[in-house]
Amino acid sequence: MTGQWTDSAFGIKRQSFAGIRKLAGASLIASLLVLGGCASGPQVKTGNAYKDLYDGKSELTFSTLMPVESAEEAIARGDAAYRQGKLDEAVFEYIRSLELDPENADTFYKVGAINQHKGASDKAASAFQLALQLEPDHAGALEGLGLMLMKQRQHERAKTMLEQAVAADENRWQAFNALGIMADLRGDFAAARTYYDRALAISPRNARLHNNLGYSFYLIGHWNRAEYQYQAALNIDPEHERAWRNLGQLYTRLERFDEALEALIKVMPEADAWNTIGYILMNEGNYRQAEEFFSKAAKASPSYHVTANDNLAQVRRLIARSGD
Numbered sequence: 001m002t003g004q005w006t007d008s009a010f011g012i013k014r015q016s017f018a019g020i021r022k023l024a025g026a027s028l029i030a031s032l033l034v035l036g037g038c039a040s041g042p043q044v045k046t047g048n049a050y051k052d053l054y055d056g057k058s059e060l061t062f063s064t065l066m067p068v069e070s071a072e073e074a075i076a077r078g079d080a081a082y083r084q085g086k087l088d089e090a091v092f093e094y095i096r097s098l099e100l101d102p103e104n105a106d107t108f109y110k111v112g113a114i115n116q117h118k119g120a121s122d123k124a125a126s127a128f129q130l131a132l133q134l135e136p137d138h139a140g141a142l143e144g145l146g147l148m149l150m151k152q153r154q155h156e157r158a159k160t161m162l163e164q165a166v167a168a169d170e171n172r173w174q175a176f177n178a179l180g181i182m183a184d185l186r187g188d189f190a191a192a193r194t195y196y197d198r199a200l201a202i203s204p205r206n207a208r209l210h211n212n213l214g215y216s217f218y219l220i221g222h223w224n225r226a227e228y229q230y231q232a233a234l235n236i237d238p239e240h241e242r243a244w245r246n247l248g249q250l251y252t253r254l255e256r257f258d259e260a261l262e263a264l265i266k267v268m269p270e271a272d273a274w275n276t277i278g279y280i281l282m283n284e285g286n287y288r289q290a291e292e293f294f295s296k297a298a299k300a301s302p303s304y305h306v307t308a309n310d311n312l313a314q315v316r317r318l319i320a321r322s323g324d
Helices: 026-030 048-055 071-083 087-100 107-117 121-134 139-151 156-169 173-185 191-204 207-219 222-238 241-255 255-266 270-283 287-301 302-322
Strands: none
Touching: 048 121, 071 087, 071 107, 071 191, 087 107, 107 121, 121 222, 139 156, 139 173, 156 173, 156 191, 173 191, 173 207, 173 270, 191 207, 207 241, 207 302, 222 241, 241 255, 241 270, 255 270, 270 302, 287 302
16 A cells, blocks of 8 residues: 555444553553563563663663662752763663662553663663552553554554553643554544544644544545644654655646645655555556556666566556556
8 A cells, every 4th residue: 555644454343442451560461461571571670670661772871870869869860961962871770779779660561661662662661560550550651552552463462552551641742643544554544534533622733643633534535634633744844754755646646747746755756656656556457557657667777677666567467457
């Protein structure tokens, strides 16, 4: 599929918020073991055992930092480092806080969120799980794990976790966005738009959300609404690559080829843009026009000659097979 959301996920059965049962801490950890690949969930520890949640510069880097007198002081230092973009130092300080106060779910969540942002998935999952052991309804940890599960295609668990997150805190726009994507993928477009609307009510100037809502409209053939949302995304973020790609797909579908090219060359070379238009047309069964655009791609860039000609050969086989 050429068009795309800002995130990727796969469809799962729908479940109402009201029908969700809150999981107990032990059951929740057991259901998430796949994230860490462990035989048992992480246990709340004391002392310096939380060092295994750290992912970053050598701890020697922070050896000159002043000692902290309390968990609150370490948290304050961690928050200050985070605001300055010093993520490794922030995690270091949060872990110092946990060594003094291992019962703070919010601190585990902060560690998990930073690790998730940095791509340290196992450490993020462990931190989120530890937060949920202490506070099973912690919305941030539920959202964080739900997003990770969705990315790993743990469909049912992701949906349950994200619905629990928004049940605990209705201001979780990322959870609503992810629920919208999964609803689109399973073909429940009305539910998807409800989720996106909920997310936009929280974060109205969010290009990602406008793009995703636009693609939801595209999937059901509401071209004007799709175009409006893509343009809204680009008004907020003129560099939003996926909105430009989706707009190019939409214009190709509408046979507004000049506008499709104009949109696509914002994010790719001209030869790639011609080839993309041809590929969309080929997938829609419009082989003759696809052939024309693959030819344009081949002419636009000698270095693109092999790829474009492979596509030309494919579309010509399709033409011969269809008798067009």
